[in-house]
Each structure stands twice: as C-alpha cells, then as structure tokens.
Amino acid sequence: MVEAVNIVLLGLLVITAVAAIRLHDLFAVVMMFGIYSLLAATVFVVLDAVDVAFTEAAVGVGISTILMLTTLGLVGRWERRPVHRPFLPLLVVVVTGAALIYGTLDMPHFGDPDAPVHQHVAPRYLEQSPDEIGIPNVVTGVLASYRGYDTLGELTVIFTAGVGVLALLGIRRRRQDEATRER
Amino acid sequence: MRDNPVLRVVTKIIVPVIFLFALYVQFHGDYGPGGGFQAGVIFAAGLILYGLIFGTESIRCLISTRFLRALIAAGLLLFASVGFLPLLMGWNYLDYDALGQNPLSGQHLGIFLVELGVGITVAAVMVTIFVAFAGRRDS
Amino acid sequence: MNVFGLYNYWIVIFLMMTGFYVVISSGNLVKKIVGLSLFQASVFILYISLGKITGGTVPILREGITLYSNPLPHVLILTAIVVGVSTTALGLALVVRIKEAYDTVEEDEIHQQDESL
Numbered sequence: 247m248v249e250a251v252n253i254v255l256l257g258l259l260v261i262t263a264v265a266a267i268r269l270h271d272l273f274a275v276v277m278m279f280g281i282y283s284l285l286a287a288t289v290f291v292v293l294d295a296v297d298v299a300f301t302e303a304a305v306g307v308g309i310s311t312i313l314m315l316t317t318l319g320l321v322g323r324w325e326r327r328p329v330h331r332p333f334l335p336l337l338v339v340v341v342t343g344a345a346l347i348y349g350t351l352d353m354p355h356f357g358d359p360d361a362p363v364h365q366h367v368a369p370r371y372l373e374q375s376p377d378e379i380g381i382p383n384v385v386t387g388v389l390a391s392y393r394g395y396d397t398l399g400e401l402t403v404i405f406t407a408g409v410g411v412l413a414l415l416g417i418r419r420r421r422q423d424e425a426t427r428e429r
Numbered sequence: 430m431r432d433n434p435v436l437r438v439v440t441k442i443i444v445p446v447i448f449l450f451a452l453y454v455q456f457h458g459d460y461g462p463g464g465g466f467q468a469g470v471i472f473a474a475g476l477i478l479y480g481l482i483f484g485t486e487s488i489r490c491l492i493s494t495r496f497l498r499a500l501i502a503a504g505l506l507l508f509a510s511v512g513f514l515p516l517l518m519g520w521n522y523l524d525y526d527a528l529g530q531n532p533l534s535g536q537h538l539g540i541f542l543v544e545l546g547v548g549i550t551v552a553a554v555m556v557t558i559f560v561a562f563a564g565r566r567d568s
Numbered sequence: 569m570n571v572f573g574l575y576n577y578w579i580v581i582f583l584m585m586t587g588f589y590v591v592i593s594s595g596n597l598v599k600k601i602v603g604l605s606l607f608q609a610s611v612f613i614l615y616i617s618l619g620k621i622t623g624g625t626v627p628i629l630r631e632g633i634t635l636y637s638n639p640l641p642h643v644l645i646l647t648a649i650v651v652g653v654s655t656t657a658l659g660l661a662l663v664v665r666i667k668e669a670y671d672t673v674e675e676d677e678i679h680q681q682d683e684s685l
Contacts, residue, residue, distance in 0.1 A: 252576065253575070256576070256579040256580075257579075259579070259583055259610075259613075260579060260582060260583065260586075263582075263583050263586040263587070263606060263610075264586060266586070266590065266602065266603075266606065267586055267589060267590055272596070272598055272599060272602075275599060275602055276602060279602050279605060279606065282606060282609060283609060286609050286610075286612065286613055289613055289616070290612075290613075290616055293616045293617060293619070293620045293637070294619075294620060294624060294625060294626045294627070294636075294637035295616045295619065295626075295637070295641075295642045295645070296462040296626050296628075297462045297463065297464065297467065297642055297646055298612070298616060298642050298645050298646050298649065300454070300462060300463065300467040300471075301466055301467050301470060301646055301649045301650060302609075302612070302649055304467065304470040304471045304474050305470050305649050305650060305652075305653045306605075306609065306649070306653075308470070308474040308477070309470060309473065309474060309477065309555055309559070309653055310605060310653045310656055310657075312477060312481070312559065313558065313559065313562060313653075313656070313657050313660055314598070314601070314602065314660065316559070316562040316563055316566065317562065317598060317660045317663060317664060318598065319566055320562075320565060320566055320664050320667060321597075321598060321663060321664065321667040321673045322667075322673070325594070325595075325596040325598075325599055326595070326596070326674050332589075332593045335589055335592045335593035336589070336593075338592060339585045339588055339589045339592070340585075342585065342588065343581055343582065343584075343585040346581045346584070346585075347577075347578055347581055350574050350577045350578065350581070351574070353574065353577065355573030355574060356573050356574065356575070356576040356577065356617060356620065357573075357620050357621060357622030358573070358621075358622070359621045359622065359623075359624075359635075361618070363618050363619070363638060363640075363641075364621060364638050367640060368638045368639060368640045371639060371640065372627065372629075372636055372639070375629075376629060378532070378536070379533075379536045379540070380533035380536060380537065381459040381460065381536075381537065381540065382459070382460050382628050382629040382630065383458060383459055383460060383461065383462065383463075383464075383627075383628045383629075384627040384628065384629060384636070384639040385462075385464070385627055385628075385639050385642050385643055385646065386458050386459055386463075386464045386540065386544070387536075387540070388639055388640065388643045389464060389466075389643045389646065389647070390464070390465075390539070390540040390543045390544055390547075391523075391525060391536055391539065391540055393643060394512070394523040394543065395523060396647070397508075397543070397547065397647060398508055398509065398512065398523070400647040400648075400650070400651050401504070401505055401508055401546070401547055401550055401551075402505065403651050403654065403655075404550060404551060404554050404650060404651060404654045405501060405502070405505050405550060405554065407554070407651075407654030407655055407657065407658045408501055408553075408554035408557055408558060408654065409501075410658045410661070411557070411558045411561050411562075411657050411658055411661045412498070412557065412561060414658075414661040414662065414664075414665055415561040415562065415564075415565050415661050415664060415665075416561055416564075460628075461628065462626070462628065464646075466646055466647065466649075466650050467646075469650070470650060470653075551650055554654060555653075558654070558657045561661070562657075562660070562661070562664070565664060
C-alpha cells in the first residue's frame with residue numbers, strides 16, 4: 247500500500263520536474279517548483295518523516311516560492327529562448343545519471359531493515375534516548391541534544407545568510423536617506 | 430490584491446490561527462512532531478502572508494526593523510549561551526545534564542531553551558529576508 | 569538479483585538530473601536557482617528514502633511499538649531544508665543585484681557586456 251502511494255507521488259514529481267524544464271514562462275516554472283515541494287512534503291509523510299514534511303511544506307511551498315516570485319517581480323518574467331542546442335548538457339546529465347544508477351546497484355534495497363545506515367548510531371538513539379533525554383520525539387532529542395553542535399552550526403549558517411541578504415539588499419534605502427538628509 | 434475583500438477578511442481570520450499553530454509546534458515539539466525550525470518557518474509564513482496582503486509597511490508597523498534584526502542575533506546568542514552555562518558549572522559545552530536537579534529535567538530545560546533560540550532566529554531571518562526583497566521593489 | 573527494490577533511488581536520481589539539467593542548460597539566472605532548488609529537494613528525498621524501514625513507524629516513542637524508521641536522516645534534512653532556503657535567498661539577492669548592475673539576468677548577455685568593457 248505504502249509502496250503504491252509512493253510510486254504515484256514519485257511519478258507526479260517526475261511530471262512536475264519535466265514540466266519545469268520545458269516551460270519558458272518563469273512564473274509557471276516557480277509554480278511548478280511550489281507543486282514539487284508540496285509533493286515532496288507528501289512523500290516525506292509517506293516515508294515516516296513528519297518533522298521534515300512540516301518544514302518542507304512551510305519552507306518549500308510558502309517561503310521559497312514567495313521569494314522566487316518577488317525576485318521575478320524585480321527581474322522580469324520571461325526567459326529568453328536558448329540559442330544553442332542542448333546536446334552537451336543532455337550528454338553530461340545522462341552520463342552523470344548513468345554513473346549514479348550504476349552506483350545504486352550495490353545499495354541495500356529500499357526499506358531494508360538490515361541496511362548499514364540502520365546499524366550504527368540510530369539504534370542507540372532509539373534505545374537510550376528515553377533514559378538519557380526523556381522526551382518521546384527522538385528527532386527533537388537528536389537535533390537539540392545529541393547533535394547540538396551541529397544544530398548550532400546550522401543556525402550560524404542561517405544567521406550568516408540573513409546578514410548576507412541584508413548586506414546585498416538593505417543598502418539602497420540608507421543611501422536615499424542620507425541623500426534626503428543632505429538636501 | 431490589497432483591495433480584494435475576500436483575501437483581506439480571510440487573512441485576518443487565518444493569521445492568528447497560523448501564529449497559534451506555530452506556538453503549538455514550538456512548545457509541543459518534545460512530544461509530537463515539531464520543534465524550533467518548523468515553528469520558526471510557520472511563524473514567518475504567517476507574517477509573510479500578512480505582509481503580502483496588507484503591504485510590507487504593515488509588517489514594519491508590527492515589528493520595527495531594528496527589533497527584528499536584534500532578534501536574529503538574540504536567538505543565536507540564546508543557543509550559544511545555553512551551551513556556556515554547563516561550562517561554567519564544570520561540565521562540557523552544551524551538556525544539558527547540568528542544568529536541572531537531575532539529568533532528565535536538565536535535558537528538558539536545555540532542549541526547551543535551545544529550540545526557542547532556533548525558533549526566534551529562523552523566524553526573524555525569514556521575515557527579514559522577505560522584507561528586504563519586497564522593500565527593494567517598493568523603493 | 570532483484571533490482572526492483574531500487575526503483576525509489578532511480579526515480580530520485582532522475583529528479584536530481586532534471587534539476588542538474590536546468591542548472592547547466594538554462595542561461596537565465598533565476599531558472600538556474602530554481603533548478604538548484606529542485607536538485608536540493610530531490611537530495612532530501614534520497615536521504616529520507618534511506619531512513620525508511622518497511623513496517624517501521626514515525627520516530628516518536630510510544631508504548632507497544634518496537635520498529636521505528638531511522639531518525640538520523642530526518643534530523644540532517646530538517647536543518648538542511650531551512651539552511652537551503654536561506655542560501656537560496658542569498659542567491660536570489662545576488663540575482664537582483666546583477667539585474668540592477670547589468671540590466672539583464674541572461675548569462676550570455678552578461679558575458680557580452682563584460683567583454684565589451
């Protein structure tokens with residue numbers, strides 16, 4: 247049952263991604279990206295990652311789509327049609343994809359409980375966190391306590407990105423203020 | 430878009446619900462799905478919806494830009510200083526066991542404060558980015 | 569060897585490659601960033617697929633449940649999504665500044681202007 251839902255959702259993801267390639271109206275491309283994120287959030291629910299689905303639904307469908315639309319309002323909606331034929335990019339993509347698919351042949355199957363990823367730290371988190379952390383949501387426990395350094399670093403990246411956007415887009419207003427003051 | 434009465438009324442009804450849900454996700458994150466990152470982006474999404482319908486100026490009326498920028502740093506500082514508290518008590522950095530009477534209550538308090546810091550910074554950064562982009566178009 | 573169990577990874581690789589194709593074939597900087605975000609979202613799906621265990625459930629501890637999906641990929645991707653949107657915003661901010669400096673967001677037109685200087 248889960249597999250069937252999963253296949254349907256992944257098929258819809260493929261359709262949206264291909265549509266995003268073929269469209270030249272950037273407004274439609276951004277809308278496709280919004281749909282893609284919503285479908286990805288649904289896939290996360292099917293794959294038991296509810297915390298991730300939450301975040302993807304709010305970030306992918308809401309915030310990044312709005313930021314892209316705001317950018318389109320500033321830079322224009324239409325993409326110029328490409329002059330050269332897309333043979334070289336297509337070749338690069340096909341070769342890379344074939345190499346990656348060759349790499350998956352040695353991987354454990356989807357949903358395999360004996361896969362190496364499930365053998366090392368994850369069982370310890372699941373078994374010990376009731377005694378060590380004492381909260382039911384293991385994801386929160388790992389995020390804030392076991393991997394606290396990691397999260398602190400990620401938060402610093404977000405902080406830096408916010409400061410970077412302010413440095414790039416927050417300047418003009420100040421200059422205008424100074425100009426009016428000098429007048 | 431700002432003149433559409435349906436959008437204005439629906440936004441006014443739905444934005445408080447979004448904020449309430451964000452706070453629920455923030456403070457219930459220990460027991461159900463949720464936590465600082467999710468709550469931060471949901472809270473920011475509510476404010477951004479408000480700004481989309483009523484204009485960026487209305488966000489500036491709600492929260493001044495200076496305060497928002499101070500919040501960006503405040504969340505990160507809260508996280509980092511919660512890490513320093515155990516250090517002062519002779520434990521390791523970010524080891525919350527030291528914060529409470531017993532290790533479990535210490536972990537509880539530590540995770541609560543850290544998630545709060547994450548939520549504050551994430552929400553403030555997202556709203557700041559939106560205001561910076563939208564303000565660029567107005568100027 | 570039963571290769572049907574790998575279908576999930578193959579579809580995700582196809583999705584990754586569509587994002588990659590948009591990045592390298594399109595000349596429009598906004599579309600490049602959309603492609604990068606598509607690539608990013610498909611990497612997220614790959615990670616979450618790795619964490620799924622058949623018959624497992626959401627990693628929120630409850631009485632009477634013994635099999636949980638792997639919580640570690642969830643933690644990594646949760647933070648990566650929010651970091652991803654911050655860096656995307658930084659990229660879009662750069663695009664806006666490029667538009668103001670060059671009056672275009674098409675790659676080859678920017679190169680032409682640089683050469684004619």
